[in-house]
Amino acid sequence: MLKVLKAGFFTSVQDVGRFHHRNKGVPVSGSMDQLSVHKANTLLENDVNCAVLEVTMTGPTLIFEEETYIVLAGAIISVTLNNEPVHNYKVYKVHVGDILSYGKLEKGFRTYLALKGGFKTKEILGSRSFYLPITNNNRIEEGDTIPYKAVNSYEPKISEIKVDSFLDEVVLEVYKAPEYELLTDRQLEILFSKEFTISKENNRMAYQLVEQIEKHNISILTSATLPGTVQLTPSGKLIILMKDGQTTGGYPRILQLSDKSISILAQKREGNTVSFKFI
């Protein structure tokens, strides 16, 4: 078990997501920054679907109750293992009683803790990803214990990788979404020439952008949406749906982020800026 000594701001268990229930209104969920998680799981020679901890902004303090091997990934945050600094994308062995403690966030917004074999919280509808009310909680709390299997000896094939960080990237690569063709030239010009600021309304469901484009009166019937869909509200506000976003919506869908751009956006926080570019 991994015991939570301090919970931090918002930490949850996530895997690749919950598929095949979207037609019943169940969001996909899963790690917001899949790209970083994938690297961590690869380094541990884990299955791609192994569950990790997603730490948002302020991290928790955790104590390991079984031996295992861990990799940190994603945002750059000062983390210590028994008061010794540890770094992203490097395999560390942890012993019973070791304490992992998250400090100051330096770059990015979400950091991940992967361990050998993944976390083993209960799988519900094919996924361990936290999402209320599918799972009983949407985040970990102080005193929680998160199950995993002890691994006593393991020889990692590679113990560390250098990663081309995308934490500084600000350009979101996009594809067309169904209502793209309904945009006016004026709307398109602003959309692809301006920078947009992440509003304080940003979470696992959606990121809202501060700057607006021209308002419109396009009306569509409720229809399916995807993580990474850029919606345009009638007042001209842009909303980018993320992993816990609703499966259907009534706002025009104008752009669709690439998988990599969803990861880039997942590392942004209030006040950061982004721009759009066709892939």
Added chain:
Amino acid sequence: MIHPPISLKPYGNHALLVEWPNEVSEIILDSILDFEDFLRKDCLEEAEWETISAYNSLLLVNPSVEIDYENFESKIYEWYEQSKEAPKRPQLLWKLPVSYDVSFGIDLEEVSKNIGKSVEEVIELHTSNIYTVYGIGFLPGFMYLGGVHKDLETPRKATPRLKVAKGAVGIAGKQTGIYPQESPGGWNIIGNCPVPLFDKAKDDPCFVNVGDRIQFQQVSKGEHELHKIEAEVGIYKPEKVVLDA
């Protein structure tokens, strides 16, 4: 059998949207669902494909493939032609119990005043029509039901409630529906359905599918309580009627 024209829209690199004419109609919905059924059975082979239908659209999504849009587009049109000959799916009507007791139907009085009918007439109007499930979304197991009697149409509440009870039956404009879990909501609450619309312990957590029909049956508060207990212990079976396609 009518086969409305379809159009295709690109939607990122893992999905494609098939659209029918922009109107709320059972003919269009049935055409979508027949096509969805055909695609799932005969065309989309990889297990990773998901299909999500609502009102006038059908999304085909597969996060593990990179869609070659041009190629896929022509295949979809071809499949749509072929699907016209395919056997039609049977249609299901679910009869769901609703208690319109005032303890549940907290907006019954207000709705009754708004539309100028007695509370009994409101209940009669709500239970006499058969509704169509045009989509499932917003919350897990939340059905968008169309087919509200025009005399029952009433605007959503000016201020949404922060908490609407699980099972609450609401009406707003041309729509009616059941809140599958406690949540904020702006619809007028006229009753409560004791049957859980979403059960995460089941492989198929929501027994209703888009395209199914729903009819509400008035039950007393006591029967509501009984059905709720039956549902909790897993012995409640919602009444199902197979309609002619």
